[in-house]
Amino acid sequence: MHLLRGAVRTYAWGSRTAIAEFTGRPSPTDHPEAELWFGAHPGDPAYLQTADGEVSLLDTLREDPEGQLGVAVCNRYGDRLPFLLKVLAADEPLSLQAHPSAEQAREGFEREERAGIPVAGPTRNxxxxxxxxxxxIAISDFHALAGFQPAARSVELMRELAVGDLDPYINLLAGQADADGLRALFTTWITAPQPDLDVLVPAVIEGAIQYLKSGRKTFAAEAKTVLELGERYPGDAGVLASLLLNRLTLRPGEAIYLPAGNLHAYLHGVGIEVMANSDNVLRGGLTPKHVDVPELLRVLDFTPATDEVLRPRVVQDGMEATYLTPAAEFAVSVLAIDGEHLGHEVDAPARQDGPQILLCAEGSVLVHSKTASVTLERGAAAWVPADDGPIRLVAERPSKLFRATVGGALS
Ligand SMILES: [Zn+2]
Known part of the structure; x- marks a missing residue:
């Protein structure tokens, strides 16, 4: 087990304070810091802090896959860590996006390979x-758009905005208030000529302003989102798309799970993100980056996403709360040490054969593995190789560790 130095990613939508404060560095920072990566992504691996200096986790896995990842993980994923853990801090909205299913990703990758589109090229999906x-998983209040909402609710929202230019679209969706109607309307907007959008988007923004001025509350969050998105991306179809999506506010500890085909945009807040180790993103707007509308439409799931789909169930087992998802690549939980556990060495619930990444979100925890001990302060992380678990924990004050492991049943 070693302390892990994460890789800071600076993107324009990041925060000059949130990640620096979380990791105990001076703030504000020179550049907006958007993400802090803990993983073995070839683009930006984390580094183990060893007695002999820093070693890339990526190199460590290549040199000793079975010891680091365990035989069962190696059998499934080779020498790759199948997940990536990030701290994400959004001061501004991220692009509207969706991710492909396993089958779509395989087929799309092969298709673009055959077409000779460079893997790192700007038009590569x-x-x-x-x-x-x-x-x-939210650390602060976290705001997001995720998944299509029931069509009837979008109809009601559009009616409340009282924008004459929206009438034909309200009629379209009211006439077919289901997934097919949502597909038809979203497709209409995302493929609309720019001159049409340059009329419609400002009209919707004006409707949102009037709605908020009137003091009405039902759709206040949605109206504010229209303003926020419209300010940065005037004339972008993504502003209209926001009228069709669930507008979620997660309290600290609450989570959203984004399955394949779920159209989403993170708006504002700080959270921990755990994902399968892939870069496959299809964008639908709210970004200066490449947007491939036909490809996005191929992967989108227009079935309205309910809370049961979006919000993972949490199962408590002693000190550990696990967020249940169907993902095989990762599992994520929170280990909370408080009350009677304070000041004592406690066994963390055992995990199946595989590596662990621990990230301290609160307090301070002394972690013992089979061969090493490290202290994790807030914002600090550790890598526990498969052959170095299980772990025991000691905390003197209430503390929380996020734990990411490989998911599914390993055998
Ligand atoms: Zn995403």
């Missing part, structure tokens, strides 16, 4: 043949 399920 499928950079690897893998799907990318992801879960986000």
């Amino acid at each position: 499928y950079r690897d043949p893998n799907h990318k399920p992801e879960i986000l």
Whole structure:
């Protein structure tokens, strides 16, 4: 087991304070920090802090896959860590996006390979043949758009905005208030000529302003989102798409799971994200990056997403709360040490054969593995190789560790 130095990613939508404060560095930072990666992604691996200096986790896995990952994980994923854990801090909205299913990713990757589109090129959709399920667990209040909402609710929202230019679209959706109607309307907007959008989007923004001025509450969050998105992306169909999506506010500890085909955009907040190790993103707007509308439409799931789909069930087992998802690549839980456990060495519930990444979110925890001990302060992480578990924990004050492991049943 070693301390793990994560890789900071600076993107324009990041925060100059959140990640720095979480990891105890001076803030504000020179550049907005958007993500802190703990994993073995070839683009930006984390580094083990060893007695002989820093060693890339990626190199460590290549040198000793069975010791680090365990035989069962190696049998399934080779020398790759199948998940990536991130701290994500959004001060501004991220792009509207969806991720392909495993089958779509494999097919899309092969298709683009055959077409000779460079893997790192700006117009490449499928950079690897893998799907990318992801879960986000809020650390602060976290705001997001995720999944289509029931069509009837979008009809009601559009009616409340009282924008004459929306009438034909309200009629379209009211006339077919189901997944097919949502597909038809979303397709209409996302493929609309720019001059049409340049009329419709400002009209919707004006409707949202008037709605908020009137003091009405039912759709206040949705109206504010229209303003926020419209300010940064005037004339972008993504502003209209926000009228069709669930507008979620997660409290700290609450999570959303984003299966394949779920259209989503993170808006604001700090969270922990765990995902399958893939770069496959299909964007639908709210971004200066490549947007491939036909490909996005191929993968989108227009079935309204309910809370049961979006919000993972949490199962408590002693000190550990596990977020249940169907993802095979990862499992994520929170180990909370408080009350009677304080000041004592406690066994963390055992995990099946495989590696663990621990990230301290609160307090301070002394972690013992088979061969080593490290202290994790807030924002610090550790890598526990498969052959170095199980772990025991000691905390003097209430503390929380996120634990990411390989998911599914390993055998
Ligand atoms: Zn995503």
